[in-house]
Amino acid sequence: xxxxxxxxxxxxxxxxxxxxxxxxxxxxxxxxxxxxxxxxxxxxxxxxxxxxxxxxxxxxxxxxxxxxxxxxxxxxxxxxxxxxxxxxxxxxxxxxxxxxxxxxxxxxxxxxxxxxxxxxxxxxxxxxxxxxxxxxxxxxxxxxxxxxxxxxxxxxxxxxxxxxxxxxxxxxxxxxxxxxxxxxxxxxxxxxxxxxxxxxxxxxxxxxxxxxxxxxxxxxxxxxxxxxxxxxxxxxxxxxxxxxxxxxxx
Amino acid sequence: xxxxxxxxxxxxxxxxxxxxxxxxxxxxxxxxxxxxxxxxxxxxxxxxxxxxxxxxxxxxxxxxxxxxxxxxxxxxxxxxxxxxxxxxxxxxxxxxxxxxxxxxxxxxxxxxxxxxxxxxxxxxxxxxxxxxxxxxxxxxxxxxxxxxxxxxxxxxxxxxxxxxxxxxxxxxxxxxxxxxxxxxxxxxxxxxxxxxxxxxxxxxxxxxxxxxxxxxxxxxxxxxxxxxxxxxxxxxxxxxxxxxxxxxxxxxxxxxxxxxxxxxxxxxxxxxxxxxxxxxxxxxxxxxxxxxxxx
Amino acid sequence: xxxxxxxxxxxxxxxxxxxxxxxxxxxxxxxxxxxxxxxxxxxxxxxxxxxxxxxxxxxxxxxxxxxxxxxxxxxxxxxxxxxxxxxxxxxxxxxxxxxxxxxxxxxxxxxxxxxxxxxxxxxxxxxxxxxxxxxxxxxxxxxxxxxxxxxxxxxxxxxxxxxxxxxxxxxxxxxxxxxxxxxxxxxxxxxxxxxxxxxxxxxxxxxxxxxxxxxxxxxxxxxxxxxxxxxxxxxxxxxxxxxxxxxxxxxxxxxxxxxxxxxxxxxxxxxxxxxxxxxxxxxxxxxxxxxxxxxxxxxxxxxxxxxxxxxxxxxxxxxxxxxxx
Numbered sequence: 001x002x003x004x005x006x007x008x009x010x011x012x013x014x015x016x017x018x019x020x021x022x023x024x025x026x027x028x029x030x031x032x033x034x035x036x037x038x039x040x041x042x043x044x045x046x047x048x049x050x051x052x053x054x055x056x057x058x059x060x061x062x063x064x065x066x067x068x069x070x071x072x073x074x075x076x077x078x079x080x081x082x083x084x085x086x087x088x089x090x091x092x093x094x095x096x097x098x099x100x101x102x103x104x105x106x107x108x109x110x111x112x113x114x115x116x117x118x119x120x121x122x123x124x125x126x127x128x129x130x131x132x133x134x135x136x137x138x139x140x141x142x143x144x145x146x147x148x149x150x151x152x153x154x155x156x157x158x159x160x161x162x163x164x165x166x167x168x169x170x171x172x173x174x175x176x177x178x179x180x181x182x183x184x185x186x187x188x189x190x191x192x193x194x195x196x197x198x199x200x201x202x203x204x205x206x207x208x209x210x211x212x213x214x215x216x217x218x219x220x221x222x223x224x225x226x227x228x229x230x231x232x233x234x235x236x237x238x239x240x241x242x243x244x245x246x247x248x249x250x
Numbered sequence: 251x252x253x254x255x256x257x258x259x260x261x262x263x264x265x266x267x268x269x270x271x272x273x274x275x276x277x278x279x280x281x282x283x284x285x286x287x288x289x290x291x292x293x294x295x296x297x298x299x300x301x302x303x304x305x306x307x308x309x310x311x312x313x314x315x316x317x318x319x320x321x322x323x324x325x326x327x328x329x330x331x332x333x334x335x336x337x338x339x340x341x342x343x344x345x346x347x348x349x350x351x352x353x354x355x356x357x358x359x360x361x362x363x364x365x366x367x368x369x370x371x372x373x374x375x376x377x378x379x380x381x382x383x384x385x386x387x388x389x390x391x392x393x394x395x396x397x398x399x400x401x402x403x404x405x406x407x408x409x410x411x412x413x414x415x416x417x418x419x420x421x422x423x424x425x426x427x428x429x430x431x432x433x434x435x436x437x438x439x440x441x442x443x444x445x446x447x448x449x450x451x452x453x454x455x456x457x458x459x460x461x462x463x464x465x466x467x468x469x470x471x472x473x474x475x476x477x478x479x480x481x482x483x484x485x486x487x488x489x490x491x492x493x494x495x496x497x498x499x500x501x502x503x504x505x506x507x508x509x510x511x512x513x514x515x516x517x518x519x520x521x522x523x524x525x526x527x528x529x530x531x532x533x534x535x536x537x538x539x540x541x542x543x544x545x
Numbered sequence: 546x547x548x549x550x551x552x553x554x555x556x557x558x559x560x561x562x563x564x565x566x567x568x569x570x571x572x573x574x575x576x577x578x579x580x581x582x583x584x585x586x587x588x589x590x591x592x593x594x595x596x597x598x599x600x601x602x603x604x605x606x607x608x609x610x611x612x613x614x615x616x617x618x619x620x621x622x623x624x625x626x627x628x629x630x631x632x633x634x635x636x637x638x639x640x641x642x643x644x645x646x647x648x649x650x651x652x653x654x655x656x657x658x659x660x661x662x663x664x665x666x667x668x669x670x671x672x673x674x675x676x677x678x679x680x681x682x683x684x685x686x687x688x689x690x691x692x693x694x695x696x697x698x699x700x701x702x703x704x705x706x707x708x709x710x711x712x713x714x715x716x717x718x719x720x721x722x723x724x725x726x727x728x729x730x731x732x733x734x735x736x737x738x739x740x741x742x743x744x745x746x747x748x749x750x751x752x753x754x755x756x757x758x759x760x761x762x763x764x765x766x767x768x769x770x771x772x773x774x775x776x777x778x779x780x781x782x783x784x785x786x787x788x789x790x791x792x793x794x795x796x797x798x799x800x801x802x803x804x805x806x807x808x809x810x811x812x813x814x815x816x817x818x819x820x821x822x823x824x825x826x827x828x829x830x831x832x833x834x835x836x837x838x839x840x841x842x843x844x845x846x847x848x849x850x851x852x853x854x855x856x857x858x859x860x861x862x863x864x865x866x867x868x869x870x
Contacts, residue, residue: 050741074747086742088735090802098728099735103747105728109760112727113720123727166746289657337837344844346656347603351797351840354605358790359833366830473786477668480661519672522665529662530650 001026001170001201002047007056009042016042018225020056024170024218029192029202031212033236034222035245040205041083043222044174048080049073060170074103077169081159081176089148093139093158096147097130100165104129133161137191153184160191170201177208189215213237221245260390261510262503267395267464269502270402271297274457275479276486276494277409278450283488284426285446288346291353292333293454294476295360299326300455301467302364305373315378323455329360330451334444357472364469375462394463401460405453406495413491422446454479474518478505481525487535496537557722560805561715568707577703581775583808583815584710585768590795590807591714591721592764597793598802599725600757601737602652603660606667607792610762612674612784613640614769619687619779620680629693633770637763644762648755667789674781686780693774706775713771717764721804733757734802787829794832798839800846809847 002024009017017039024030032040045051047058049070057066060076068076088096105126111119134140137157142150150158156176163171176192177185185208192215195202206212212219212233219236221228223245229236236242275297282290303322307313313321337352378397383390413419424432425442433439458467458475465471478501483489486497501521509517528535571577593607617636621627627635651662674681681687692701693709700706724730735743736750744750773779791814799810818828843850 048745070741070744071747071749074745080745082742086739086745088738088742090738091731091734095731095734099731099743099746099748102728102732102735107728109724109729109756112729113724115723115727119727126728162746289661291660337841340841347597347601348840348844350603350657350660351793352837354790354793355833355836355840357833359830359837362827362829362831362833366827477661477664481665484658484661515676516672519669522669525665526651526662526669529654529658533654533658 001028001061002203003059004043004047005057005059007043007046007058008054009039009046009051010054016225017046017053020222020225020227022220022227022230024201024203026201027196027199028217029196029215030204030218030220031216032203032205032220032222033207033209033212034228037224038222039225040222041174044080044172044205048078048172074166077167078172079163079166079168079170080172081156081163081174083174083178085152085155085159087147087150087155087158087162089146091147092143093145093147093150094127094130094134094143096158097133097162097165098126100133100162101126101129103166130161130165133165136164136194137161138187152179153181153187156180156184156188157191160195164195164200168200170203171195173202173204173206175205175207177206177211185211257510261506263391263395264464265503265506266499267398267502268461268505269482269499270398271457271461271475271498272478272482272501273486273495273498274402274405274453275475276481276483276498277405278454278457279480279483280486280488280494281422281446281453282450283483285422286338286443288338288349288353289480290447290450291350291476292357292360293450293479294472294474295357295364296326296330296451296454296472297458297475297479298364298467298469298472299329299360300458301375301462301471302368302373302458302469303455304459304462305375305467306368308376309373315376319456319459322459323452326455327448327451330447330454331444334447338447339440339443357476361469361472368469370469372466372468374466375459377463378460392464394460398460398464401456402495405456406492410491418442418445477525478521481521481528484525484528484533485535486537489535489537493535493537497535500536553722553726557719561719564711564715565708568704574703577707579815579819581703581706581710583812584707584714585772585775586792586795586811586815587808588710588714588717588768588771589765589792590799590811591717591804592761592768593792594796594799594801594804594807595721595724595733595757596761597796598800598806599730599733599737600754602754602758603656603663603793604758604761605660605664605786605789605793606670607663607761607765608784608786608788609667609670610640610644610765611769611772611788612670612781613643613762614766615773615779615784616674616681616687616769617766618770618773619690622691622774623687623689624680629691629770629774633767636770637766640766640769641759641763644759645755648758649751652751652754652758664786664789668786671781671785674784681781684781686778688778690773690777690779692777700774701777710771710775713767717767718804718808725802725804729753791832794836796846798835798846800848801844803846803848806846806848809851813847 004020004022007017007020020043034040042051046053049068052067057064059065060078065073065076088099105122107119107122131140131143134143137160139154139157139161142154147158177188180188189211192202216233218230219233220230221236221242228245229239229242275293278293278296279289282288300322303325304318307318307321308315333356337356341348341352377394379393381392383392413423421437422442422445424437425439429439482498482501483494485500486493501524504524505517505520508520567580568577571580589611593604596602596604614636617639618629618632621632622629647666651659651666654662675684692699694700698705700709732743732748732753735746735748736753740750795810795814796807798813800806817831839846
């Protein structure tokens with residue numbers, strides 16, 4: 001599904017990533033872990049088109065997406081969520097998810113301004129579909145609430161609903177469990193499992209080890225900008241280098 | 251000396267004089283921007299206030315030149331600081347669009363107040379040391395030109411010393427790089443911001459005073475001067491140092507040469523075309539360092 | 546069941562009817578003239594609001610597009626004798642093309658840089674109007690612009706112009722309201738709230754900004770053409786930085802992101818100078834003051850203030866009748 005070849009990224013004098021390669025199999029739940037500063041978010045940003053790598057390539061389902069911007073990646077079925085939830089604060093919860101359907105709709109300025117029949121039909125469809133995604137994560141009851149009034153846990157779920165509305169083939173989540181309490185984390189795990197059941201590939205960057213070990217089928221460990229290990233949870237847990245890297249941490 | 255050379259020299263001279271002013275105004279923009287991240291649209295109005303206030307004290311109050319200048323700079327500084335305390339500080343974390351609108355509002359307000367108090371006429375400020383021109387290799391230099399270059403140089407040297415060697419100056423630079431870290435080591439960011447406004451207002455008003463004898467002053471000189479100062483600082487890459495000076499001088503030169511050899515009436519348009527070109531093609535300026543991505 | 550959509554349509558109908566019926570109550574020519582201006586200003590404010598309120602992109606040079614429409618209409622009808630109605634379309638398309646071309650580089654900029662660039666653009670166009678005396682008549686202006694005409698109806702008096710301007714303005718308002726509640730409107734607001742998230746959702750933020758900039762310029766130019774034909778005389782002074790700032794004030798005071806707010810803002814800022822005629826030069830100070838105060842204390846504009854008031858009133862009514870709750 002996703003292949004990353006020899007990615008290197010330098011910022012001025014700092015090498016954030018050095019020759020990192022990994023692959024993600026379709027339909028799997030893959031976790032990327034590593035101590036702080038390991039380069040996880042940098043790698044994420046490169047894969048999702050927000051940063052440009054200094055060297056290396058990224059492939060999505062065999063297609064070279066190395067320099068594609070985020071809006072192009074959305075068209076190819078890749079979506080991501082953010083560590084600091086990036087909601088459309090002034091819009092309602094429902095409207096946020098409706099934006100997720102932007103690539104699945106096509107009415108333009110003319111159609112929307114003049115309310116052509118095609119647009120009216122499409123709008124109805126957008127509303128229905130987005131409501132279903134709100135149901136999926138269980139936040140349909142707050143559909144009309146303004147997004148920046150949401151409690152944190154719900155705003156994470158909203159971001160996921162919105163991302164799913166895009167009907168992606170792969171979803172990348174940047175620390176989805178950050179700031180969630182244990183009950184909310186379990187809720188998140190359940191949502192992620194249901195996403196996998198839809199056939200969507202999931203990749204997450206995470207610090208919460210319980211969550212990672214619980215739901216991930218494959219784990220990639222980064223440390224100091226380099227890939228340390230890749231394998232099943234058990235393999236990674238027993239890897240002496242990984243243990244050494246985390247010494248003193250979780 | 252050949253007539254054409256003389257003409258060229260005159261253009262260059264007036265271009266450099268104007269350019270020095272643009273550089274000073276640009277300094278003001280840079281200092282506030284580096285301390286707070288915002289562009290103070292009202293900067294041009296401090297320039298206007300400098301000239302108008304000095305005129306007021308000189309002509310209507312009958313004070314001698316030096317005290318008039320000092321008083322004007324002082325009052326402009328006070329207005330600058332008041333503006334910061336009243337309108338900027340309460341909105342520290344607002345979206346940029348709000349702050350832009352507020353500084354625009356302030357610039358309009360100050361300009362309107364000046365119009366009410368002093369009317370719409372243009373006035374000439376008397377030159378500091380008379381109008382007898384000096385002759386250099388057959389070309390004419392006004393003593394005011396020397397004042398302009400001299401004072402600009404002084405300001406540059408002073409600000410170099412201030413920002414690089416004084417505690418407050420270094421503290422301000424620290425705030426510009428990383429306000430959170432700065433406050434963690436005990437720097438009061440609020441005071442630094444206030445000082446940045448004070449310095450910008452002072453330099454701005456001074457710039458307005460030294461150019462007024464050459465180019466007249468009125469309630470609405472602030473807009474154009476402010477914009478051109480902004481242009482200078484953009485060319486210079488938002489630096490509060492040599493970059494802006496180069497930017498200002500370059501702008502002044504291009505403007506003067508363009509007005510002289512192409513068309514005088516489109517003179518102002520030259521500055522803005524340059525501004526747009528720089529913003530489009532090299533927004534980090536000709537003399538600024540390229541920004542590295544934030545991790 | 547009153548759905549949100551039906552409520553919106555209802556409000557608009559009331560608004561439109563009130564405006565279309567207004568001349569019957571304001572027979573006095575002077576008031577009608579003011580209302581015509583309010584109409585033109587509303588059209589301008591709405592177009593600017595689409596850019597500033599929805600997409601969140603500031604423009605301090607919008608008077609330039611207003612001026613382009615006015616001057617193109619003026620010049621092409623007086624010097625070339627072209628059909629005024631055709632020229633309105635041509636002028637608007639021309640302004641739109643200018644906006645489209647300049648939009649790409651300008652809208653790559655953000656925040657203050659965008660503000661300055663639009664300001665610079667506006668001033669360049671203004672200087673252009675002032676200096677190309679052969680075409681525009683320069684600072685003395687362009688006189689004798691013909692009035693518009695449909696069959697035997699000549700738009701040379703306040704009543705006719707009122708209906709012409711307001712019918713078009715109401716159409717613009719309706720189309721803008723439709724747009725704001727649609728997929729495009731959501732995309733615009735998304736770009737405003739979080740450009741990065743909008744891009745991740747597949748919205749080409751840059752291109753969308755250019756598109757709305759173009760649409761906004763088109764509408765402003767139409768307003769300019771109408772203005773030229775209604776006034777029959779135009780001069781560069783109406784299309785400079787001061788007017789651009791006035792437009793921004795209208796949008797801010799009325800409420801960024803609210804179409805009805807733009808009407809409020811336009812109305813207030815058109816009427817204010819009339820009230821202040823006695824204090825002639827106070828208008829500049831007041832604009833500045835208004836911008837500062839509104840932004841500090843009521844960033845949502847008057848519309849948000851009114852909505853808050855309406856909510857409070859509604860709450861008070863609910864409290865007084867607990868049995869109906």
